[in-house]
Structures are given as structure tokens and as C-alpha cells.
Amino acid sequence: MDMTWEIVIGLEVHAQLSTSSKIFCGASTAFGAEPNTQADAVSIALPGVLPVLNKGAVERAIKFGLATGAHIAPRSVFARKNYFYPDLPKGYQISQFDLPVVGNGQLVIHVPAQGKNPAYEKTVRITRAHLEEDAGKSLHGDFHGMTGIDLNRAGTPLLEIVSEPDMRSATEAVAYAKALHTLVRWIGICDGNMQEGSFRCDANVSVRHPGAALGTRREIKNLNSFRFLEQAINYEAQWQIGTLENGGTIHQSTVLFDSDKCETRMMRSKEDAHDYRYFPDPDLLPLEISPQWIEQMRATLPELPQAKQARYVSELGLSAYDASILTASREMADFFEAALSIIPLQAKQLANWMQGEVSARLNREDKGITDAPIKPIQLAVLINRIADGTISNSAAKQIFDHLWAPSTAELIIGDSLEEVTKGIHTLIEMKGLNQVSDAGAIEKIVDEIIAANADKVAEYRSGKDKLFGFFVGLAMKASKGKANPAQLNDILKQKLEG
Amino acid sequence: MLNSSLQQLGSALRARKISSVELTQLFLDRIAALNPALNAYITTNAETSMAQARIADGRISKGEASPLTGIPVAQKDIFCAKGWRTTCGSKMLANFVAPYDAHVIGLFNSAGAVNLGKTNMDEFAMGSSNETSYFGAVKNPWNQKAVPGGSSGGSACAVAARLCAAATGTDTGGSIRQPAALCGISGLKPTYGVVSRYGMIAFASSLDQAGPMARSAEDLALLLNVMAGFDERDSTSLQRDKEDYARDLSKPLNGLRIGLPKEFFAEGLGSDVALAVNAAIAEYKKLGASVVEISLPNSKLSVPVYYVLAPAEASSNLSRFDGVRYGYRAPEYGDLADMYEKSRAQGFGAEVKRRIMIGTYVLSHGYYDAYYLQAQKIRRLIAQDFTDAFKQCDVIMGPTSPSTAFNLGEKGDDPVQMYLSDIYTIAVNLAGLPGMSIPCGFGANQMPVGLQIIGNYFDEARMLNIAHQYQLATDWHSRAPQGL
Secondary structure (H helix, E strand, O other): OOOOOEEEEEEEEEEEOOOOEOOOOOOEOOOOOOOOOOOOHHHHOOOOOOOOOOHHHHHHHHHHHHHOOOEEOOEEOEEEEEOOOOOOOOOEEEEEOOOOOEEEEEEEEEEOOEOOEOOEEEEEEEEEEEEEEOOOEEEOOOOOOOOEEEOOOOOOEEEEEEEOOOEOOHHHHHHHHHHHHHHHHHOOOOOOOOOOOOEEEEEEEEEEOOOOOOOOOEEEEEEOOHHHHHHHHHHHHHHHHHHHHOOOOOOOEEEEEEOOOOEEEEEEEHHHOOOOOOEEOOOOOOEEOOHHHHHHHHHHOOOOHHHHHHHHHHHHOOOHHHHHHHOOOHHHHHHHHHHHOOOOOOHHHHHHHHHHHHHHHHHHHOOOHHHOOOOHHHHHHHHHHHHOOOOOHHHHHHHHHHHHOOOOOOOOOOOOHHHHHHHHHHHHHHOOOOOEOOHHHHHHHHHHHHHHOHHHHHHHHOOOOOHHHHHHHHHHHHOOOOEOHHHHHHHHHHHHOO | OOOOOHHHHHHHHHOOOOOHHHHHHHHHHHHHHHHHHHOOEEEOOHHHHHHHHHHHHHHHHOOOOOOOOOOEEEEEOOEOOOOOEOOOOOHHHOOOEOOOOOHHHHHHHHHOOEEEEEEOOOHHHOOOOOOOOOOOOOOEOOEOOEOOOOOOHHHHHHHHOOOOOEEEEEEOOOOOHHHHHHHOOEEEEOOOOOOOOOOEOOOOOOOOEEEEEEOOHHHHHHHHHHHOOOOOOOOOOOOOOOOOOOOOOOOOOOOOEEEEEHHHHOOOOOHHHHHHHHHHHHHHHHOOOEEEEEOOHHHHHHHHHHHHHHHHHHHHHHHHOOOOOOOOOOOOOOOHHHHHHHHHHHHOOHHHHHHHHHHHHHHOOOOOHHHHHHHHHHHHHHHHHHHHHOOOOOEEEEEOOOOOOOEOOOOOOOHHHHHHOOOOOHHHHHHOOOEEEEEEEEOOOOOEEEEEEEEOOOOHHHHHHHHHHHHHHOOHHHOOOOOO
């Protein structure tokens, strides 16, 4: 028997749906308001109030189902999950239990290379996704020995997305969580803000020897960053392996991750688990979704990341890696495609710039692509100037830096292709970055260099080929970097070999 | 004036023979005199009522009156009414002032009716005698040693004792019809979904339905015209065209086929009640109706099914009363669990706790299938029985309650005996059908007997017609308790 350990992970992700009002009432879902200012009669669960389902939440669930190739239930049922807690105003949470709105989907994930292990793709099955309401918050600040309750969040719509236990490492779990995070933002159903709790993960972790039956799982609750997700799973898996190797047993339980100490801690055992007494909510009719409604939603879906990646590879000739980077977010892909529409033949170069200069600057300044000071049209025109030989790559980087953080305040580059072209042309002129493609000028420089370095020329001619780079360097320096490299190479070679 | 129909009162108001202020004062004075003995009202608020009456008089003088403008109506204390203490008959809400209007209250306000006060009821509508009210039992105005029925006992008493022109009730298993029968008045539980439940404190959501309580079918029709209608705030509210429930009142009953379920006339029915009900059926034959015996074979299961489903829903509906945000909180407690336990132990009465425990039990892991799911299946069979029966008849008739009003304290120790007093009414809620009770005579102890009329879905106008024709031919509905 194989005595190595295999880690088995399933994730439950709570994605807050981006509706402006709550799932069962009209109160606002905006984040950060003064406590209880977004708690209406329904949020507070006053006697006599009733829930009315927000159509927008259902639409988002349908979109998610479509985006994961899932089954969208023609009829699903809201159920009450009964338990007492001060931030749960009704004493029950309206959720879905045995008949969820979305079932049996899947998500293809890209697991990055890890050391010697190359990157690979994997399909993770999605068991179900169901609609439910969020609870409020308990505030443990200064309330004179009491707990404060803020019900602003109570009733915020959530889509709980449950995966099969298909992941075999923390890396895979993070890749899945990231792919899901990308997807929900991509299709516009969740803002993905993890700090504000819009995207939260629970990880079910167990270990086993490969081929053996699934081990007993422990559930790590409320992981609100990818880093914590990875750390928590790794800690938990090692803890379980250590426990088992020391002759212990794992008991099914719920644990919390302490990010300061980087360890998981017992919250409650299975024996303490609630009996939630689920039953269909008699205040809500079964949710019926017609094929027409599904088709309407399908028509609103953007091209999905996977489809885009495939298209970038097959139509634009990009590598799978390039394609996955460019589809890391919808905004990134939008930027890429906006620029590509101007320079359709330079996809590869554009992709290189996006991954190179653009990504580097964004990372350095901790910005997202939507905050990039350079516009897609500007990047496209710039790249085009390289392609047509007007400027060199290195000169283009100087222009890029200028466009990113303009030093000449008076130079305003407009939005139209004409204005941008003119603006960049002016910049090139101002900075004197025009590439020298004039054969006569280059020949003159080369002649001077050959004359001034007779000894090196002799060495070269006697077979020291490596000196070619030395002459290129001198010529470039003499041309202040403006010599057209291809032309320079040709002329140098010709003259040196005399 | 006290014995006038709503139609007559409306005419008098619009003809300026009496003002709403005078009429409201008349009832308030009568409440002040009689309520200490009868205990029909939990809360009155003369100032608010009179202010509404003055506004109503203004509307009338401008010629903007609708049929109920200026008419004082008593509201069961299960409806939230903005600014009014709304207790649901419980210590849990003894100091709860509602910050919003139930849909029904809003409709009465828009119609210009005067809210005369909030009527007593069994705690959270759980009871058949009004004895579970935290505010004390209501007395039957026909005999103050007897119960008025429940849970809408305060409303039934107030209508019978002329402490209001009309009232509202709610009916989860018979809570409008049984007290109407026991107090000798008319009451209608509409088809489930006809009246919005928004703002009506939930007992068992899939069964609860509000309806009018009054002295005649004609009055009920006017009240239902105001109460019925789609409300987007209640997902179980039905989207149907507005209808005039009084439109068919005067139609003759020739050719009417009355179904008599043999199960409703079997063992357990008091002989005096049977006598009065049979006399009423005979009267209907005189009015041109024919009679056919029908069977509702699963109706015998309605009480056990109801006492699984209603407590199950109630156990969850009442979870919000936890002492955290409003309502009763125990004065002293240790930790959070202790606060919950003490607040709920002290805030709820025995019957409510009994039902919460039954409901919690039947929903528990391992019992759910055997109780809750099984009960849901039988519920569908019970509804199917009615569907089959309505292939043979237009309307079903029988007793509302197996006996006339029993004495206070008589069934207090035996919940099952108490539950059986709703044996003829519960199946109607389980099926979601409309049902009504109208007075049809008196029993051996000179207490009123109610005739139950069960219609097919949305047949309220027909049922009101059937009841009205009977009330034109008889005078049981206009009898009033003596000595008040």
C-alpha cells in the first residue's frame, strides 16, 4: 500500500451577489454605512413582515450556472435553517437545502508551476450553488459590557458555491478559488472584494493514503484571502497527517484559522453541531425558472474566460500562458482587446507589453488595470511605432514611462486615434527618439567607428566573431540609441567583412 | 344604531344623520362600560380613534366617502398598526408598539374606517377558547361563564356584544369560524392568498388567513371588499382582479347543490348542534337547494396533520421573539443562551411553549420524514378529497364546531379535547379553501350554534350569496345577547 499522504480539499465559497438591494427586501446592500441604517422592518425581522425574493439575485445565480455549464433547476425551493444567534434576526436563515437553484457545474483551473512541477490544467466539479441571505454582524466594541448588533448586512444576497472534494493541494485550492473569483467578477455577479467579505471561503480538508477511502474532514471557516486559504490548508493537512502518524484519529469538526499564529483551532465538534431543522419556507413560493428566462440570461453573458483563452490561442497565435494572463480579469481582457482592435496584426507584441511593462508598473504601484494611466489606444499606437520602425523598443519604453507619468504637463494626448497618433509623434520628436533608418547616416557612424578602432577590426577579421556585439554597442551609443538595429547590423556586417 | 348593518351605518353617516365622531364615541362609551367584564379588547386608544373619526367626517363632508368611511372597526391584536400597541395576546409583546401598518390595517385606513381598538385573542392565535391570552380570557357575551371560542375570541365577542360595528379576525385552523359560531355571529375565512398576510403576526404561515367578522353576510361582503387584494409584499398573495363580493348577494338559490360530508355528522357531534344544523339544511331546501351526501375520507386525519404542520411552522416563526431587538427580555440573565432561555420561558405562555416544542420535535433530524413530510402528503390527500367532493356539489355545509360554547376552564387541562373543537374547520385551512360560519340557532344551553359553509377556491361571492339568502329567510343572525 502506498503510504504517502494525499490531501483532499473541497471548497464552499460564499459570493455576495452585486444587487443594490437585499435578497428579500428593498434595503440597500452598500458596504460601510453607519450600523443599522440599512436595516428596514424586514431586516430587523419585525413581527409580521414577510420576505419577497429579489429577481436580480436569481438572475445572477442563473448567470453563474450558465458560466459553469451547470444544471439550472426549473424549480428550486427556499428552506429555513433554524438556529439562534443575535445577528440572525428571524432565528432562521433563508437558504436552499435539498433543491438548490444550480447543480452539477464545473470549472477548469490553471494550476501554476511549482518548483520542478510544471503548470497544468484541471477540472473541478461544482456540486451545487444555492441562494441564501447573509446574517448581520456582532460588534464587540464599547457597549458597556454588552454586544452590539449591526443588521446592515442581514439579508444581503449570497451565492454559496460548493465544490466536490476534487482538489489535491493547497495550490490547487487557491487556483480554484482564484478562477472562481475571476469568474464571478467576469460575469458581473459579485464585486469580489475580499476585505469587505464579498468573497469568503470555507475549506473542507481531509487526508488519506492514495486509493484509500476519503478521510474524516475538518472544515476551516471564513478564509478571506488566498494567502490565508493556502496557509490554513497547509497547516491543517500537516496537522492531520501528524495526528494520524502519531496514532491519533481525526474527528469531524469545524475549525477557525488564526492568521497571526498561522494555525487552525477547534470551533465545534460534530457532536455540538446544530440540528438546523431545515424545512421549506412557507412564506416563499418555489422558485420557478423558465427556459426563456435562462435564454435571456445567456444572451447577457460576456464571452467567458475559457472561451477567450481558446480564441487567443487559436486565432491570435498566443501561448496558453499568455492567454491565461490576459484573461486574468475581464478588465485586463477588455484592455487587451481595445488595443488589439487598433493593431490587429501585433497581438504577440501587445501581449508581451501587457505582461511586461504594463504588469510591472501595475504591480509596482499596486494598481489594477482599470487604474492604469496609459490607455489601450495609446499603447497600441506606441507599439505600432515600433513595428513601423519609427522608434526602437528602448525608445518606446521611454515614451511609455512618459505616458504613464507625464512630465510635461502641457502635453495632452486626446482620445481619438488621430489625436493620440499626433500626440505620440510629438513626444517622439520632442524627446528626439526618432529611430535613424537613414542608411547614409548609419554608414557614416559605422565608418567612424571602424576608423577609430582599427585594432579591434583586425581582431574581428582574424576570426574573433564575438567582437560584433562590441561594435553594435559603440554604434548604438554614437547614434544615441536611435539607429535602426536591423539596419545597423546589416551595415556593420557588410563593412566589417569589407 | 348598535344593531344597524354596515350598509345602514354608511348611509346614515353619508346622510349626516350621525357623525363618525358620534358613532365612535358611542362605541367607546360602550367599551368603557362593558369591556371590564367581557375583556374583548386588549388596547383602546380613544384619542387616536377619535382623530380618525374626525378625518372620516371630513371625507364624508367633502363627498369622498367610500362604504366603510367613518365606521368603527375592531382589529384583532395580531395585526400591526402603526403607533398602536400590538401584543398578539402575549407577554412577549405586551409593550410592543408597531412602527408600521399591516396591509389589512392600511386598507381599512385608506377606506376611512376608524380603528376602534385591538381585540383580545389566544396567545399568538394558539387556542380555541381565548383562555391562552396573557391578558386574560374573553367572556362569551351570551353567558359570561362560557368561552367565546378562539383564537379571534375578542373580535367575536366585540361583534356579538355590539362593542364595534364589525371586526377582523385570522383563521389558521378555525380561529374566525369557531368563535363566530360560539358567539352567534358571521365570519369568513377567505381562500388562502386572497388577503395579504403582511403585518399579520405569523402563527403558521401556510395556513394563516385573515378575514372579516360581522353580524351578517352582507356586512362580511363589504368588509371583504376592503380587505381582499394582491399585495406584492406577501409572496403568497394571489394576483387576481379586484371583485365585488356583494355582487351576487341577492341571487336566488334555486338549483344549489349542497354537499353534506357524512364524516361531519358522525360520532362526536353534539345532538343539539346537529339539530340546529339539520334545521338550517331544511331551510336551504325550502330556498330551492338540493342535498347530496358526500365523503371527505381523509378529514379524520386533519387534526393530527394540523398539529404537526402548524406547530412546525410556528416553532420557526416564533424564533424571532428572542429578546434581542424588541419584545420581552428577562430582567436578569447570565450569558447569551441564558438570556434566550429566560426571555422565552418567561415571555411565552404554556400553550405556545407546548406548540414550539411539538414543532421543534417534528422538524428534528430523524423525525422530519415521519412527521413533517408525512403530514404534508396527507395534507394533499385532504385537499384532494375536497376537489373530488366539489364535483358533486356547489358548496359543502356542516357544523362549525362539535358543541356550543363550553365553560371557561372546562378544557384547560386537556389540550387534545381543546384541539378537537376545531375538528370541522381545520381541513379547510389545510386545503386552502374559503370557509364561513353563520348563526343557525341555539343549543340545549341556549348558546349559539354555527353553520359552516365551505366553498370551492375563490367562491367567496357565492358563499356570501348563500349565507345572505339564509339570513333573509331567518333571523338567527340578528339575535343579540341580553342584558348588555
